[in-house]
Amino acid sequence: MPRAGADASGPGAPTPPRRVLREPAELSLWLIRPPLPDSPAAGRLAAHELDEAEARRAELFVRPQDRVQYLSAHIALRRILAASTGYPPDRLRLGREPGPLWAHRRNKPVLLYPPAPVHFSLSHSHGLILIGTAAAVVGVDVQRIPSPGTVEVCGPALHPAEWRELRALPHAQRQGAFARLWTRKEAYLKGLGTGLGRGPARDYLGAGTDADAPPGPPGWVVRDVLAGSQHAAAAALATPTEPVITLRSVPVACLYGGAAGQPLSAAPLLAWRRRGSWTLRWSLLERDPPG
Structure with missing residues (x-):
């Protein structure tokens, strides 16, 4: 037995426990502004990369701008997943998580092939x-800032502490605060896979300013996302610790087919976040479309 103060290391000494340093989870976010439906850019979109179900869905939109937005979103999603998996965009197979047939359209979208550990939300x-x-379950949501009337109609359906927080704000601030709250809630519910089938009053995702506010959902990190002055956005990640978040802007040329298309690596970094506030590369406000 070693005397007091002696070095206890040696062949017979117990091995001290090793500290396992876990890397923080990573969340990659991508913002895309679709082209105008009657623009040359809309005609260059790589629509051939979508599967039959996506192509049929695109044709159902009555308004051309909605159709182009859907095409842009799904082409971008496929190219982002292709960059993560190494598979061509048109070879990816997307589907829905198993669940009741009546709820199929609401079940969480998943990557069926290839079997890569990539979770996504759109x-x-x-x-x-x-x-x-992300490598963990993720949900995202983006919404345009609503009208004051929408806030008054939808507000009472929120968690009571959330509604008290909104009513405590000056009227001029309620629309933006409501939009940020609602996107946090929808991002979290998308991550759960329930959507609004789970009542919006069940979970607290407010700003924490109400004295009686409960804690947020355990095991999740839910954060606002910078989206300019006309929209609010949020992301939810199933992780117990603060993730590293990167936010990139995807140029529409990254969605082109043929030689005119740019690689996804051309998407510039807009902002990143590690354990505090966002660090901006440049102002997103300048990227808002005209009124």
Whole structure:
């Protein structure tokens, strides 16, 4: 037995426990602005990379801008997943998680082939597309800032602490705050795979300013995403610790087919976040489309 103060290392000494340093989870976010439906850029979109179900879905849209937005979103998603898996975009097979047939359209979208550990989520609203990819379950949502009337109609359906927080704000701030809250809620519910089938009052995702506010969902990190002045956006990741988040802007030329297309590596980094506030590369406000 070693005397006090002696070095206890040696062949017979117990091995001290090793500290396992876990790398923080990574979340990649991508913003895309679809081209105008009557522009040359819309005609260059690589629509041939979509599968039959996506092509049929695109044809169902009545408004040309909605069709182009859908095409842009799904071409971008396939190219982002192709960059993650090494498979060509048109060879990827997308589907839905197993679940009741009546809820098939609401079941979480998944990558069926190749069998790669990549989770993704997609959202689009009024000229802005947001895609998130990660090794853990992820949900994203983007919404245009709503009217004051929408806030008053939908607000009472929120968690009581969330609604109290909104009503405590000046009227001029409620629309933006509501939009940020709603996208946090939808991103989280997309991550769960329930969508709004799970009542919006069940989970608290507010700003934490109400004295009686409960904690947020355990095991999840839910963060606002920079999306300019006309939209709000959020992402939810199933991780217990703060992830490294990167936000990139995808030029529409990255969605072209043929020689005119740019590689996804041309998507510039807009912002990143590690354990605090966002660090900006340049202002997203300058990228808002005209009113």
